[in-house]
Amino acid sequence: MSNFPTTLLREALEHAPVICNQVEYHPYLGQPQALALALERDLMVTAYSPLAQGAVLHDPVIGEIAASHGRTPAQIVLRWLLDQPQVATVPKAASHEHRAANLDVFDLALADEQRAAIASLARGGHAIAPS
Numbered sequence: 001m002s003n004f005p006t007t008l009l010r011e012a013l014e015h016a017p018v019i020c021n022q023v024e025y026h027p028y029l030g031q032p033q034a035l036a037l038a039l040e041r042d043l044m045v046t047a048y049s050p051l052a053q054g055a056v057l058h059d060p061v062i063g064e065i066a067a068s069h070g071r072t073p074a075q076i077v078l079r080w081l082l083d084q085p086q087v088a089t090v091p092k093a094a095s096h097e098h099r100a101a102n103l104d105v106f107d108l109a110l111a112d113e114q115r116a117a118i119a120s121l122a123r124g125g126h127a128i129a130p131s
Ligand SMILES: NC(=O)c1ccc[n+]([C@@H]2O[C@H](COP(=O)([O-])OP(=O)(O)OC[C@H]3O[C@@H](n4cnc5c(N)ncnc54)[C@H](OP(=O)(O)O)[C@@H]3O)[C@@H](O)[C@H]2O)c1
Pocket: 002, 003, 022, 023, 047, 048, 049, 050, 051, 052, 053, 054, 057, 072, 074, 075, 090, 091, 092, 093, 094, 095, 097, 098, 099, 101, 102, 128
């Protein structure tokens, strides 16, 4: 599924198994309900626009965490998403350089307080209007 609010996803689950719901999810947009339902029903949440279409790449909090690891802000955000249970992600990158960098996040470990600092950036507001 994609862009299913939790009420609609619960209804869908009455009719058929669902593997995944793809929703906009990044540090500036929390998805607590989608994540809670994913845990409850063993679904995946695929975070689309995980970099908020580039907006989070200039965030000072993320920039500071990136500098502390010698990584890029994009890598920090992708690692933060992948650290969460039931979460996958689909960043878009036109260049090979960015695609390669975005895959190179599996040897990176964020501290708990860094994950919490990124989560605290959520301010609501979708970049994409699902309707
Ligand atoms: N289901 C839906 O309704 C829905 C809606 C929207 C999007 N999506 C999916 O989500 C995917 C990604 O979303 P999106 O394109 O909206 O936004 P995004 O992945 O959050 O951001 C893409 C932007 O980030 C830049 N970027 C990517 N990797 C980077 C890196 N390592 N360093 C610096 N900049 C980097 C890209 O630049 P470059 O391209 O220049 O590398 C591009 O400008 C789409 O391809 C699509 O499949 C799904």
